Amino acid sequence: MTFNAWMQDIRNRTALALDRYLPPASHLPQRLHEAMRYACLNGGKRLRPLLVHAAGEASRATPEALDACAAAVEMIHVYSLVHDDMPCMDDDTLRRGQPTCHVQYDEATALLVGDALQTQAFVTLADTPLQPATVNALLRTLAHASGSAGMAGGQAIDLAAVGQQLNAAQLEQMHIMKTGALIRASIRMGALAGESLSVEQLDLLDRFGKNLGLLFQVVDDILDCTASTDTLGKTAGKDAASDKPTYVSLMGLTGARAFADDLLAQAQKLIAPLDARSTRLQAIALEIIQRTH
């Protein structure tokens, strides 16, 4: 299977898994369930599910176990988007080319959609028929990555950083938490969902994940100032307009591109010892950076 066909396959699987793991829109409260589905089932790149499945090739996890992990991590990601888009945060009206959840529904519903999606992620993992110790490891990984020491904490730092001058270390810390933690957790969950890997293998994957998270953010910053709103499916130039520190504002466009190249090289080297088990992860890393070139 070509890499593109594989990505399409995982995206299709993930849409089906989300459909299966989200409460049906026919169940009470219907409007909330409909809005949860609206937020989750509108396409998107599905980077985190792709990472779960790619890392799952290293652990030879079953597709079913990976589907549950992929759906759970995507629900966390989508919940964060729904809340971030709200008027009291980024106040954005466009997401994945469609009206954001609070625009399509209303603010109170968007608040509850985010809340309930977060819970549903944990419901999904907790109900997965794997060994209890495996389920716990997956839950711990996702919970630690999502909370105030991870994604939500990074968001808080981001809020406080508007209008501030951050240095490279502070910017990195913010992104390691805000987007990096969940990207890293996606890889770790795929690695934990199957056969036990060695501590060394897990560690390599974890360091790769940390690197990839940062790479993703640098690329995001580059795209925010080079791509059009149409291409992105969300408002472009938003970071610069809202005076948010980015890798481009810190290093310039050329510097940010060189930094991305460095991060890619490091990431590729880290998982090279995993050989064939890392093929998909290597391809995803390349895919991420190619959007900027």
Next chain:
Amino acid sequence: MTFNAWMQDIRNRTALALDRYLPPASHLPQRLHEAMRYACLNGGKRLRPLLVHAAGEASRATPEALDACAAAVEMIHVYSLVHDDMPCMDDDTLRRGQPTCHVQYDEATALLVGDALQTQAFVTLADTPLQPATVNALLRTLAHASGSAGMAGGQAIDLAAVGQQLNAAQLEQMHIMKTGALIRASIRMGALAGESLSVEQLDLLDRFGKNLGLLFQVVDDILDCTASTDTLGKTAGKDAASDKPTYVSLMGLTGARAFADDLLAQAQKLIAPLDARSTRLQAIALEIIQRTH
């Protein structure tokens, strides 16, 4: 130990447990962590922790296991209060006699406080050093009770019900989800955290929990129209003012009081077979209703 001394002891334990299970305010992001602590460590009746510990006497669970469950369920409860108080929901400025989180901090912070408290509840349980199968059972109980089929779903129904005429069955359904699910989960978690109870015992406790949740809500509705803002520590008369359906608007004050008495009698009868194992739960049920008399 008298029942009052026991309650005070559990409230003190719970404050210490929350302090232990919440990230320190000195950790990055400090403002978020400070706000999470502001929301959690301001007193409150701690009904759910009391229920966890009372049910834990039935399962002879260790105080440490019950502390983790109590802290987790209280974090979920507090997250829901923080989000419910926000301008796009109930727009309330006073909670437990103090400014609500978004008033004390700001809306974006309050949004993240709720998000991160929900996650921290699952972090707390996932990190608890009990048997993996027990941890899973606790996580599943809390997650199912918190999400769109429980607390968050009840909130969505509540939102949709403003200005509507609900019948008794619809009102009950809303409350079973909105407040009942978490009250029931508190009892179930206490029961699951220790020695295995029989299916019959668990079922009795579960039905007691369902009853108690409803009783709590009926009492809450009565207090909303009979007590002062000062006594409640939150804005009184709010439900009537915002045209929300309540048991008082449905049954009148006398009818609501009689319904509460019925629910108490049913609850007491349900766990009578547990004898000495249910002493604290019986006392809590009495305590709940006594506030109205």
